[in-house]
Amino acid sequence: MGIHLEKGLLFDRVKKTYRNGVKAVDGLTLNIPKGCVHAFLGPNGAGKTTSLKAALGFISYGGTVSWDGKPVEAMRHDIVFVPEEKRFYEHWTLVETLRICSKLDKRFSLQRAREYFDFFELPMKKRIRGFSLGMKTSLYLSLAFSTEAGFLILDEPTSGLDPIKRDDVLEIIRRQVIDGKTVLYTSHIIPEVERIADTFSILQHGTLVYNGTLDELKERFRVFTFSMEEWGREEAPKGVIVTEQRDQVTVLTDNEQAISAWNKKKECFSEIPTLDTFFQLTIRGKRYV
Amino acid sequence: MYSKEILDIRWRLLVFFILFGILLVGTIALRPFVGELLGISSREIDELPEFVRKIVGDLSALNRLETDDEYYLYSQWQGKNMGQFLPICALLLVIPLFCREEEKKTLYFLLARFPRRKIFWSKIAASFSAILSLLVIFALAAPAMMNLAGFSVGFQNSFLILVQQVLALWFFFGFFVFLSVVFRDQLKPILWGILFVLALPMAGLLPRFSWINPYPYLCGVSVLNTGGIDWAYSFGMMIIGAAFLGIAAILFEKKEF
Numbered sequence: 001m002g003i004h005l006e007k008g009l010l011f012d013r014v015k016k017t018y019r020n021g022v023k024a025v026d027g028l029t030l031n032i033p034k035g036c037v038h039a040f041l042g043p044n045g046a047g048k049t050t051s052l053k054a055a056l057g058f059i060s061y062g063g064t065v066s067w068d069g070k071p072v073e074a075m076r077h078d079i080v081f082v083p084e085e086k087r088f089y090e091h092w093t094l095v096e097t098l099r100i101c102s103k104l105d106k107r108f109s110l111q112r113a114r115e116y117f118d119f120f121e122l123p124m125k126k127r128i129r130g131f132s133l134g135m136k137t138s139l140y141l142s143l144a145f146s147t148e149a150g151f152l153i154l155d156e157p158t159s160g161l162d163p164i165k166r167d168d169v170l171e172i173i174r175r176q177v178i179d180g181k182t183v184l185y186t187s188h189i190i191p192e193v194e195r196i197a198d199t200f201s202i203l204q205h206g207t208l209v210y211n212g213t214l215d216e217l218k219e220r221f222r223v224f225t226f227s228m229e230e231w232g233r234e235e236a237p238k239g240v241i242v243t244e245q246r247d248q249v250t251v252l253t254d255n256e257q258a259i260s261a262w263n264k265k266k267e268c269f270s271e272i273p274t275l276d277t278f279f280q281l282t283i284r285g286k287r288y289v
Numbered sequence: 290m291y292s293k294e295i296l297d298i299r300w301r302l303l304v305f306f307i308l309f310g311i312l313l314v315g316t317i318a319l320r321p322f323v324g325e326l327l328g329i330s331s332r333e334i335d336e337l338p339e340f341v342r343k344i345v346g347d348l349s350a351l352n353r354l355e356t357d358d359e360y361y362l363y364s365q366w367q368g369k370n371m372g373q374f375l376p377i378c379a380l381l382l383v384i385p386l387f388c389r390e391e392e393k394k395t396l397y398f399l400l401a402r403f404p405r406r407k408i409f410w411s412k413i414a415a416s417f418s419a420i421l422s423l424l425v426i427f428a429l430a431a432p433a434m435m436n437l438a439g440f441s442v443g444f445q446n447s448f449l450i451l452v453q454q455v456l457a458l459w460f461f462f463g464f465f466v467f468l469s470v471v472f473r474d475q476l477k478p479i480l481w482g483i484l485f486v487l488a489l490p491m492a493g494l495l496p497r498f499s500w501i502n503p504y505p506y507l508c509g510v511s512v513l514n515t516g517g518i519d520w521a522y523s524f525g526m527m528i529i530g531a532a533f534l535g536i537a538a539i540l541f542e543k544k545e546f
Contacts, residue, residue: 059545081401087394
């Protein structure tokens with residue numbers, strides 16, 4: 001049974017296997033409620049971009065994706081997408097870009113785009129092929145933020161940006177939510193996600209391994225560090241994720257009994273996981289089932 | 290969206306306009322010297338072996354070329370300089386339509402915003418209207434300029450050949466759109482397109498398959514020989530072109546990006 005929420009973006013048992021047999025997404029069921037910033041996390045090849053492409057109707061897939069209960073084609077007017085490779089029409093200048101985009105898309109605000117171009121200090125008369133990676137990212141984001149849409153899908157929106165611009169972009173993304181929009185974005189940069197995401201999900205090998213808020217995570221999970229010798233005397237309970245490094249064993253768990261028992265032990269060190277620790281352990285660790 | 294597509298092809302279109310303009314002026318300017326040029330050619334042809342003369346074809350056409358202004362214009366302009374380059378122009382204009390956007394990843398900008406059907410037909414409308422304008426302007430400008438240059442040329446055959454050329458263009462256009470949709474890079478469809486343009490007349494050399502060669506139709510041979518449009522061939526061109534375009538539309542609708 002899938003989730004049956006009507007609002008927001010819903011992935012229901014989404015599957016995608018490419019022709020070469022690679023299972024990119026394997027039964028993804030996930031609801032992204034409206035009015036939040038949701039981050040997709042995962043290592044390369046986890047299925048983040050494929051999930052976005054499925055949601056946008058760029059690829060065929062099994063299962064369903066719905067936007068406010070409707071298929072993507074009925075909602076395209078309310079969606080803006082910034083792809084992973086921010087390659088725009090390189091033979092255009094920004095003057096031409098403004099002219100064409102305002103003719104192309106009724107939702108596009110010329111005034112707002114000019115403001116963003118000024119903000120990102122983009123040269124108006126230079127051909128886009130001469131732009132740096134950061135400038136191309138700034139351009140694509142400017143166009144996305146200048147387009148009136150309820151859903152913003154951003155695939156690695158800060159790639160190529162310097163730390164100052166990255167901060168600015170994160171601030172702008174946050175502001176989109178205050179304006180009532182929904183943002184779904186992918187990133188490899190965990191501190192970014194920690195800073196702006198209301199909810200996040202971690203994908204690995206095409207499956208969802210975690211979905212929730214940072215607060216929920218911090219409330220529910222604990223990280224314990226054992227010496228190798230001490231861990232050898234323990235019996236790993238179901239559901240723990242374990243990584244071994246040199247003479248130490250790090251254990252991530254939400255098993256209440258284990259947390260209670262290990263908290264009383266002086267031989268192990270307990271801490272509340274940061275998102276980075278949680279992500280690293282989830283991806284690298286061995287899961288006891 | 291139409292204006293975006295025109296903006297994308299404007300430089301290529303401008304080059305074609307300049308090139309066709311130079312060729313047209315050159316064709317008209319050479320008219321007074323054609324007799325001299327053909328005299329040499331005819332003598333040389335007479336000295337050629339029999340099988341080569343068979344390939345060269347009807348020598349009486351060369352004499353007609355010398356004496357008939359209209360025949361000169363139709364054969365040398367619509368039939369040769371413009372007619373033969375038309376498929377190449379279509380190839381260079383149409384092939385990048387989809388595959389370049391896919392290769393350069395700019396297609397995502399459109400795919401995220403518009404239904405695929407709208408993207409497809411906007412590109413088709415813009416590119417076909419652009420190349421059609423090129424064809425119509427230069428097909429009709431030729432007799433007008435010949436008259437201005439002091440030769441006496443009517444418009445009727447120009448118009449009839451133009452009708453055939455529009456349909457032949459439609460045929461090539463449909464195939465090139467199909468190639469552009471099928472491939473994900475620009476090189477392969479261009480090579481396949483060139484192969485197609487070259488293979489058709491070569492296949493047409495075989496007596497049984499002479500109908501495969503669309504160049505006599507494209508260059509208006511039947512109009513010059515019979516004074517009318519080859520309707521059967523026209524119908525074939527129209528249907529095949531539409532079929533290629535229809536298949537391309539379905540493929541684009543289903544394609545994964």
